[in-house]
Amino acid sequence: MKTILLAVVAVLAAGPALAGDPTPEELLRRYDEVMGPRTFEAESQMTAWREDGSSRAYELRMLKAEDDKSRVWFKSPASVKGQEILRVGDNLWVYLPNVKRATRMANRESFQGGDFNNADILRVSYSKDYAGKLVASEVPETWALELKAKSQETAYDAIKLWLRKSDGLPVKAQYFGTSGQMLRSAEFSDYTEFEKGYQRPAKVVMRNELVKSRRSELVVKSLKRGVDAPAQRFTQPDMGR
């Protein structure tokens, strides 16, 4: 009797592994790997739409190294050309070419006045910052993950993420504040193979759920992983060079 009970319990416990469903931790790790590779260099375009229907498009180059060092160079339009943003850990600096000086900035400010906040662009480490739970998904062929912040220091209190069953790539996401109100929603599309064996969505549309007429789009034009990113490039004195 006891042996049968033990066997049943063992089978049940091994159930999820046997069934082959990924764990939330695995899914989040894959998300981080795809959306925020440890070291990469990318050229992108960000477009921000405002309430009045006008839009602003920015061309930028981004370099990321290790877990929390990233640097962005703005190439266009002329009004921001030469500006840079550097993030090292929790510290954020912005460099303005017309004053030739780098000043600290707050993490929580929006990225160039668009609907991404600085944390969205410059820091992707969901497996470190959030605890995930698999839930039923109403979008076909996707896993639905409910993420809850592990600390008070994340940009959002909760995130709902839909990932493709086929390859774990994101399809859409919703971002919630502490009050439970949805602040932003995102749609991922244009899945592109940037490198051999490395595919990810090239386009993210981030909608402002508080002001529905605002949205921002980030389109990645090229991405190279594993590039050489010397530590010196991520220091404040190096900005502007």
Add this chain to the structure above:
Amino acid sequence: MSTFLGMAVRNVARNRRRSLVTLSAVLLGVTAVLVSRGIMDGFMRLMVDDVVEGRTGALQIHPSGYMASVEALPLEPSLAYDEALVARLEAVPGVSGVSGRLTFSGLVSNGVAQTTFVGRGVDPGRETRAVPRFGFEVRAGGRVLAPGDHAQVLLGSELARSFRAVPSGQKTEGLVDRVTLAASSPKGRANSMDVAVEGLTESTLPFENKRVVTVPLKLSQELLGMEGRVTELVVAVEDLGELEEVAERLRAELGPGYEVHTWQELQPFVRDVIRRQRFILAMISSILFVIILTGIINTMLMSVFERVREIGTMLAVGVRRRQVRGLFLWEAAVLGVAGGVGGVALGAALVGLLGAWGIPIENVGTGGPILIRPELDLPFAGVTFAVAVVGAVVAAAWPAWKASRLNPVDALRAN
């Protein structure tokens, strides 16, 4: 000496018309200065009251280093807001009330548009102890925040207008009575809350109307994840004249880690306006003073010329030259005192009258008229009086000197 004083008085009385001219010049000058200063003080009083009793309080306590980066409205470091600290501060002599506030920035939206706002989280139960006129600027149709409020806020009138927001109860087609406030915690956590608009605030300071949203303290603490914390403590004092002393006592009580600022330091805009206005008044008064002085010199000179024979007689019978000089100076002094007293009396009467009626002016920020009540500053009146007397005497110095230089022989022979 008293003979000459008596003579001076009789001389003044004898030449009624000319004396009246000099006296009137002094009187009108003094009156003009007192009334101008009275009106200016009345206007300043409105601004100071608005600031001290309606907005910043007399003093504010911040964590050390806050004011250095006040423009960024830092949320850290923050102060713990607990009963023990408040009780300790209210026990400091001179303090009449303490309340905590959370000042922060964020984005406000009505679903269609968004703009930045400066939020003021206010403790509705305690705020009137520190800021007695809290709520006085809520426009008719709205209501002040009450202790039971949570998701109810007050919007600056210009801000509300640009968002087409009205207090709940006044909502009609095309208007909103709810807005969403979005802000981030000190650690970067984004959060938002839907709130009801309970009233609109109107103030003489345009910034308040364009940018400020007043919310209950607990709401701001919840929005920012700062439960139990505030960014400043607002302090009311019993006597504004004792401001600096009370500030020192608070500094001693709190020790390092805190900074205490007076309202002048917190609203340098208002302090600068007051300084500038006083400076302008001083300039105008000086110009007035010079004009009147010149007038007095003129009438005194005329007086000397007309009394050449009289002066000659006096010198001939043995009156000393300096006594002649002294006589004219006394006459000027008498006129100065008479004009000064009359000016102060008339000025005080006018200021009192205007003070009772009030002078309506257009409200800079919002367009509704408010009343200025001029007030009399007694020390200032005293100084003005003294200046008038001294000025009259100074003006008479040259004519008096001229009189004393006359040659008795020629003087007696004159017309």
